[in-house]
Amino acid sequence: MTRRVSAIYFLPLVLAAGFLCFFLDQKINASAAPAGFENIPGRILGSAGEAVGDTLFLKADAYFHGGETFPNRPPETKEELGREGFVEDERENEKTLPAQPAGDWISRVNHEVRRHGHYHLTKDKQKEMLPFFAAAVKLDPRNVPAILTAAFWLDKSFDRSDAAIEILKQGARDNPEAWEIDAALADIYFYRKKDYARGEFHYADALRKAKSGDLTRFRRIDLTYHLAESLNFEGKRALALEAYREAFSLYDVENQTPLKETIRGKIQSLVVGE
Amino acid sequence: MENAIEIKNLVVAYGPKRALDGLSLSVEKGKIFGFLGPNGAGKSTAIKTLLGLVPFYSGDVRVHGLSPADPRARARIGFLPEEATYYRFLTPLETLKFYGEIFSIPKAELKTRIEKLLTLVGLFDVRNKPIRTFSKGMAQKLSLAQALVNDPQTLILDEPASGLDPLARADLRRILHDLRNQGKTIFFSSHELSEAELVCDSIAILEAGRLVLSGSLKEVLGDHRDKNLERFFIETVEAARK
Amino acid sequence: MKPVWALSKLVIKEIFRKKDFYVALILIGVILFYAAQLQFYNVKNIVRYLMEIGLWLVFSFSVILTVTLAARQFPSEIQNRTAAVLLSKPIRRGRFVIGKFLGSFLAGASAFLIFYVLFLAVASAKGGGLASGTAVQTAYLFLLNLMVVAAMASGFSYYLTVSANVSVTLILYLLMGAYGQTLKGRAWAALYYCLPHFEFFDLRQRFIHEWGPISAGLVFFLTCYAAVYTAIFLLLGALKLQRHSL
Incomplete structure (x- = not known):
């Protein structure tokens, strides 16, 4: 059963609905996470954007493994590691699948249709992951692993340090408590840009933000050491010496590592220089 | 008989x-x-x-x-139904050709027959217009034409x-x-x-x-x-x- | 065979004279061209994401067009009262079923091939060479997939209304395509063994990730598999139509 709706009642309803939507939109935007023009998909999807972003991040991982999603892919065999197209890597802690499928003919046909094996993208194909990193970071600005992984690949595989820095900076703005992002930024400034002032700033920030349970001892040593190096390269010898000593003090007495010896040497050279 | x-x-x-x-x-x-x-x-x-x-x-x-x-x-047999409805996206020419092919009438013979039928029922001038534009009377005429397409006994x-x-x-x-x-x-x-x-x-x-x-x-x-x-x-x- | 072919041509004309195909084509074109012009950190020739999007669009729209076309053939003949006129001609009911199915499948296949060529052109322009052997095999297996889906929708059309048929067919298609491998538990054994496994015909991941084509023997097996299920669904439809009083 239908009724004709008189325009005189319909139009005010439409206008009222429009004003309500506009008002709600203003309210939502005022309380929303940073949202610029480029975050339209995130605004459209709302909280579903996080789920989509996570899925796209997993998709990037699947792409790296030749399309096989975890846990469907088996661990790589020795033969596969030696073959062209496969990249030697640490054995990952994945659920082991049988080499041949058990049981019925349907499983066997599926096994033949689907590719099986552990595969990593070669360097020239690794760029195929980038769209998923870009989308994951955009849709889920609070996905710190996605931000770090995207920056890592951009910096290490594609020599796009500037792009990596931009992602990490935006990630730091969206995740002010994430020490890992500062640590990653610091590494890029230190190693790639040789910008020791910025490196110092971010190493110090990472150490300041990390709560007591966040860092392993060796990670703390590493960050403190790099802070000391940055200070040293800037010529701030006193501050560098303090930082080296702090890093050294984190070692147990019985630890004997190359880095500990290096730090000991740096301390001695700075002390001698005083 | x-x-x-x-x-x-x-x-x-x-x-x-x-x-x-x-x-x-x-x-x-x-x-x-x-x-x-x-x-x-x-x-x-x-x-x-x-x-x-x-x-x-x-x-x-x-x-x-x-x-x-x-x-x-x-x-x-040729059948003319009570309600003349055909495929609205077809033209009269296409409709008769379709039904002619159902009867497996050879192409050349079908072509001649269709032209005669459309002239007989007065639809020759609108043979390429879609049926959805037809009036009831025109549809009924098409109905008669399709009933005769196989020259039925x-x-x-x-x-x-x-x-x-x-x-x-x-x-x-x-x-x-x-x-x-x-x-x-x-x-x-x-x-x-x-x-x-x-x-x-x-x-x-x-x-x-x-x-x-x-x-x-x-x-x-x-x-x-x-x-x-x-x-x-x-x-x-x-x-x-x- | 002439009546069967005449019926098929009628269905093919229908898909190209209604707007559904053109809407799908324009949507695919717009989305593909938009996706193709995206840049990611100034790295060139990134193509796999485009292939993923493009193949998903092409496959989805082709299935939707084919299912909706096949599902409405017989019900619309009844509703528009053209069934009585048609079946009063010298065409056996079994050939009517075959003709309607063949037309739906060929119409869907034509639409798919047009979409697929558009996708290949855009993807090739973006990323350079695509594996031609796998591209052909992907298309062929999807056509088999389309054949089974068309037969399913066609066969169900003699039992169900259009909306029920489209819903049931698409739900079964998505269920088996996405979860077919996992339905092996006791409660789902009937579905696992009886329904067609559409995931067999999905070579998109092989194509996108350059895994290479599957063996000729497997292709032959899948062709027979598709033919058997097509015959089963058409037989179901023919049995119902034989007993249907118009």
């Missing part, structure tokens, strides 16, 4: 209800046969049975000596005058007489008793799935020359109902 249509003791039931209850009639070749009856008498069911559209029935039905389920029987028409203006009806009567003169058998049902009176050689009157009366028009109306067919029909049906 073999009759065009032979029906003996035809019973068609839809659940507990019998749409046709022991119908028996014959239609001579080369005659125009009017199949009359009130609404719900079973006329459409009888027509559908002749066309092989009713798979389950009892009794014997023959069209040119063949069962309606046999495609060879249907190859000799028997035409089965269900309310052929429906939707036609008086001029078009006069054309239709002329066409039916011409077809009869060519030796074709025409079997039609209609509520337009005045039309039936003008064209039929024989009639049958059906009521509640049973044959009430059949015979040539002269024989049937013989002693009732003071009445027209409509009055005769009303009286016959009312008598059958008592």
Whole structure:
């Protein structure tokens, strides 16, 4: 059963609905996470954007493994590691699948249709992951692993340090408590840009933000050491010496590592220089 | 001479209800046969049975000596339905070509025949217009054309005058007489008793799935020359109902 | 065979004279061209994401068009009262079923091939060479997939209304395509063994990730598999139509 709706009642309803939507939109935007023009998909999807972003991040991982999603892919065999197209890597802690499928003919046909094996993208194909990193970071600005992984690949595989820095900076703005992002930024400034002032700033920030349970001892040593190096390269010898000593003090007495010896040497050279 | 249509003791039931209850009639070749009856008498069911559209029935039905389920029987029939609806995205030319291909008519012969048919029914000028733009009368004309596309021996028409203006009806009567003169058998049902009176050689009157009366028009109306067919029909049906 | 072919041509004309195909084509084109012009950190020749999007669009729209076309053939013949006129001609009901299915499948296949060529052109322009052997095999297996789906929708059309048919067919298609491998538990054994496994015909991941084509023997097996299921669904439809009083 239908009724004709008189325009005189319909139009005010439409206008009222429009004003309500506009008002709600203003309210939502005022309380929303940073949202610029480029975050339209995130605004459209709302909280579903996080789920989509996570899925796209997993998709990037699947792409790296030749399309096989975890846990469907088996661990790589020795033969596969030696073959062209496969990249030697640490054995990952994945659920082991049988080499041949058990049981019925349907499983066997599926096994033949689907590719099986552990595969990593070669360097020239690794760029195929980038769209998923870009989308994951955009849709889920609070996905710190996605931000770090995207920056890592951009910096290490594609020599796009500037792009990596931009992602990490935006990630730091969206995740002010994430020490890992500062640590990653610091590494890029230190190693790639040789910008020791910025490196110092971010190493110090990472150490300041990390709560007591966040860092392993060796990670703390590493960050403190790099802070000391940055200070040293800037010529701030006193501050560098303090930082080296702090890093050294984190070692147990019985630890004997190359880095500990290096730090000991740096301390001695700075002390001698005083 | 073999009759065009032979029906003996035809019973068609839809659940507990019998749409046709022991119908028996014959239609001579080369005659125009009017199949009359009130609404719900079973006329459409009888027509559908002749066309092989009713798979389950009892009794014997023959069209040119063949069962309606046999495609060879249907190859000799042309059917004009009560409601003329065709594929709205096609043109008349395409519609006739489609039905011609169903009959496996050779291409060259089909082309010639289609042109003649479209001219006959007065649709040649609109042969390439989509059917969705047609009026009811134009659709009815197309209906007649598709019924004739296979040059059938028997035409089965269900309310052929429906939707036609008086001029078009006069054309239709002329066409039916011409077809009869060519030796074709025409079997039609209609509520337009005045039309039936003008064209039929024989009639049958059906009521509640049973044959009430059949015979040539002269024989049937013989002693009732003071009445027209409509009055005769009303009286016959009312008598059958008592 | 001429009546069967005449019926098929009728269905093919229908898909290209209604707007559904053109809407799908324009949507695919717009989305593909938009996706193709995206840049990611100034790295060139990134193509696999485009292939993923493009193949998903092409496959989805082709299935939707084919299912909706097949599902409405018989019900619309009944509703528009063209079934009585058609079946009063010398065409056996079994051939009617075959003709309607063949038309739906060929119409869907034509639409798919047009979409697929558009996708290949855009993807090739973006990323350079695509594996031609796998591209052909992907298309062929998807056509088999389309054949089974068309038969399923066609067969169901003699039992169900259009909306019920489209819903049931698409749900079964998505269920088996996405979860077919996992339905092996006791409660789902009937579905696992009886319904067609559409995931067999999905070579998109092999194509996108350059895994290479599958063996000829497997292709032959899948062709027979598709033919068997097509025959089963058409037989179901023919059995129903034989008993249908018009």
